[in-house]
Amino acid sequence: MxxxxxxxxxxxxxxxADYLKKQGLFILRYNYRCRSGEIDLIARDGRYLVFVEVKYRNDNSSGYALDAVNPAKQRKICKVARYFLTVEYRCMDVPCRFDVVGIDDDEVHWIKNAFEYI
Structure with missing residues (x-):
């Protein structure tokens, strides 16, 4: 496939993204890339700017999708978010949230505020 x-x-x-849209989020960017890394989705949820990491697993042999967002990955996402806020958004004084969407087989798991800004 x-x-x-x-x-x-x-x-x-x-x-x-389709799942999050159905939950009321507005997707601003797909696959935002900079020198520091990538963020899969950037969205708006009310007053929050939401940085979303998406992980997929077709089976559990290597763990669940949500387990893949470890502290090192979280630091990288925060670094890219800082760059986005500074360079693209031109504002650091925005309420932000870091969410994770894990897809195991076809089951979607959405964790709001999955980790804090590091």
């Missing part, structure tokens, strides 16, 4: 992992990742990121 997928010719490479990037194509598969994009498909699941779109699936997560």
């Amino acid at each position: 997928y010719n490479n992992t990037r194509t598969m990742g994009t498909w699941y990121e779109r699936k997560a």
